Amino acid sequence: MSARRRTARFWLQAALTLLVCAFLVVPVILSILAGLTENFFVGLGSGLTLRWVGEVWTLYRATLGYSIGIALACLAVTLVIGVPAAYSLARVQNRFTRVFEELLVLPVAVPGLATALALILLFGQWREFRASAAFILVGHVLFTLPFMVRSVLAVMVAMDLKTMEEAAASLGASFTQRFFNVVLPNSVPGILAGALMVVTLSLGEFNLTWMLHTPLTKTLPVGLADSYASMRLEIGSAYTLIFFVIIIPLLVAMQWAARRAQTRRT
Amino acid sequence: MDVASRDRTRALALALPALAVFLAFWLLPMVRLAHVGATGEEGLAAYTAVITHPSYFRSLVSTVTLSALTTVATLILSLVAGLFLQRNHFTGRDLLVSLLTLPLAFPGVVVGFLVILFAGRQGLIGDVTAWLTGETLVFAYGMAGLFTGYLYFSIPRVILTLMASIEKLDPALEEAARSLGASPWQVTRDVILPALRPALLSSGAICFATSMGAFGTAFTLATQINVLPLTIYNEFTNYANFSMAAALSIVLGLITWAVLALARTAAGAGVAAAA
Numbered sequence: 001m002s003a004r005r006r007t008a009r010f011w012l013q014a015a016l017t018l019l020v021c022a023f024l025v026v027p028v029i030l031s032i033l034a035g036l037t038e039n040f041f042v043g044l045g046s047g048l049t050l051r052w053v054g055e056v057w058t059l060y061r062a063t064l065g066y067s068i069g070i071a072l073a074c075l076a077v078t079l080v081i082g083v084p085a086a087y088s089l090a091r092v093q094n095r096f097t098r099v100f101e102e103l104l105v106l107p108v109a110v111p112g113l114a115t116a117l118a119l120i121l122l123f124g125q126w127r128e129f130r131a132s133a134a135f136i137l138v139g140h141v142l143f144t145l146p147f148m149v150r151s152v153l154a155v156m157v158a159m160d161l162k163t164m165e166e167a168a169a170s171l172g173a174s175f176t177q178r179f180f181n182v183v184l185p186n187s188v189p190g191i192l193a194g195a196l197m198v199v200t201l202s203l204g205e206f207n208l209t210w211m212l213h214t215p216l217t218k219t220l221p222v223g224l225a226d227s228y229a230s231m232r233l234e235i236g237s238a239y240t241l242i243f244f245v246i247i248i249p250l251l252v253a254m255q256w257a258a259r260r261a262q263t264r265r266t
Numbered sequence: 267m268d269v270a271s272r273d274r275t276r277a278l279a280l281a282l283p284a285l286a287v288f289l290a291f292w293l294l295p296m297v298r299l300a301h302v303g304a305t306g307e308e309g310l311a312a313y314t315a316v317i318t319h320p321s322y323f324r325s326l327v328s329t330v331t332l333s334a335l336t337t338v339a340t341l342i343l344s345l346v347a348g349l350f351l352q353r354n355h356f357t358g359r360d361l362l363v364s365l366l367t368l369p370l371a372f373p374g375v376v377v378g379f380l381v382i383l384f385a386g387r388q389g390l391i392g393d394v395t396a397w398l399t400g401e402t403l404v405f406a407y408g409m410a411g412l413f414t415g416y417l418y419f420s421i422p423r424v425i426l427t428l429m430a431s432i433e434k435l436d437p438a439l440e441e442a443a444r445s446l447g448a449s450p451w452q453v454t455r456d457v458i459l460p461a462l463r464p465a466l467l468s469s470g471a472i473c474f475a476t477s478m479g480a481f482g483t484a485f486t487l488a489t490q491i492n493v494l495p496l497t498i499y500n501e502f503t504n505y506a507n508f509s510m511a512a513a514l515s516i517v518l519g520l521i522t523w524a525v526l527a528l529a530r531t532a533a534g535a536g537v538a539a540a541a
Binding site: 009010013014016017018020021023024025026027028030031034040041080081082084085087088089091092097100103104106107109110111112113114115117118119121122123138141142145149169175200201203204205206207210211221224225228229233236237240243247248250251252254255 | 269272273274276277278279280281283284285287288291292293294295296298299302343344346347349350351354362364365366367368369370371372373374375376378379380381382383384388390417418421422450475478479480481482485486495498499502508511512515516518519522523526
């Protein structure tokens with residue numbers, strides 16, 4: 001009897017798991033199909049076409065390059081300021097660095113809308129800055145920096161930084177030499193995982209970007225919102241399809257890198 | 267010793283660029299935001315408007331209710347699916363896991379659009395219900411649609427955290443409970459759930475805070491939905507009521523931050539008690 005009850009339980013669990021999977025996947029498939037269908041209202045019977053993808057390409061191509069540019073700039077900034085900050089947090093553990101670590105996470109803990117309003121209210125009068133890509137970049141750096149720092153910090157804390165550095169120092173390596181030749185090479189899995197996360201998050205960021213953008217500084221998600229509001233369903237879907245093509249490989253790479261960083265730790 | 271302390275100072279100095287960026291572009295703007303919020307027509311009263319002003323209060327209540335419901339539903343669904351996927355090994359399992367985590371990086375706007383395709387005017391649910399009952403069911407453009415969207419972007423995040431914790435559970439404990447005659451439900455309630463408490467608390471808090479502040483999904487579905495982020499957005503862009511928008515966003519920020527901080531303290535205590 002117990003075995004039968006367990007099977008009922010098993011099948012119930014299996015059904016629910018499949019239902020959750022379907023809930024997450026079916027809309028994505030619908031969206032991809034809608035972007036490739038001649039007329040979604042009529043259905044797939046109206047035939048498959050790349051016409052909508054082509055239209056999106058001519059209408060919104062600029063947002064794509066713009067988003068990639070911002071994401072790469074964001075990656076550069078978070079690498080240059082985030083990796084040294086992570087080292088700092090790994091090497092010195094006292095009350096101040098703990099507070100600093102808490103502070104860095106605030107832009108993620110507080111809704112992006114609040115951060116964006118704050119930036120606009122303080123810097124909005126400064127026209128050149130407000131209208132430039134740097135304004136959006138600032139928002140993206142604030143939002144992605146904690147992910148870079150945490151990812152690198154986790155790897156740095158797990159390796160025996162102190163012993164390695166002492167060994168290098170006893171051989172005469174200076175602080176700078178140790179940072180570049182010992183610390184950085186050993187942190188590569190964390191840096192890689194953090195980098196993929198930063199690029200993925202930056203490409204998809206909307207909450208901040210919608211408030212910070214101007215008609216001349218439109219990112220891909222801003223363009224998406226625009227197409228959902230003003231274009232026919234097929235164009236919105238085709239645009240989303242282009243977004244998926246970029247973001248899904250990044251997502252897969254991100255999970256692979258995170259797993260790799262984790263196995264290096266244990 | 268001297269060298270070591272010099273190294274510490276140098277290491278600390280490496281945090282300065284990140285600290286400078288944070289102070290100049292986050293803390294300083296936030297101080298300005300708080301100041302703007304306090305110096306509007308209503309003065310400091312703007313900060314209590316979310317409770318004293320009926321329409322803001324309604325917006326707060328519906329945001330909290332929606333976020334709480336999303337959190338509970340997400341935790342239950344993710345727990346069941348997470349336990350199932352971590353405990354049963356079958357062909358296609360890895361594929362299912364990657365499918366579940368697929369929407370992890372979808373922005374809120376895209377999730378909103380997916381909800382429209384799912385339950386909107388030309389949506390799948392509408393087609394299916396029209397075929398089954400003759401009536402087209404459409405629920406994308408209101409609170410139900412928002413709930414669907416929040417569930418959609420919350421499940422992947424929560425399921426990842428929970429699966430990582432489930433993997434670390436000691437199966438021997440469950441085995442022991444079972445051999446002592448505990449029913450599957452008792453094992454779940456007395457062994458599995460207490461062990462997962464820290465993970466449930468922290469992922470639940472993240473889910474709640476994200477839902478409280480989510481903007482993109484509601485923005486795509488309908489700008490008339492009465493949730494706090496949209497209220498703030500409308501105050502700012504449509505009514506140019508900067509001080510009220512500022513005060514409301516400070517309040518919203520404080521709520522999400524407090525929920526996350528509280529959960530971390532509680533989860534931390536749980537970990538300490540278990541160790």
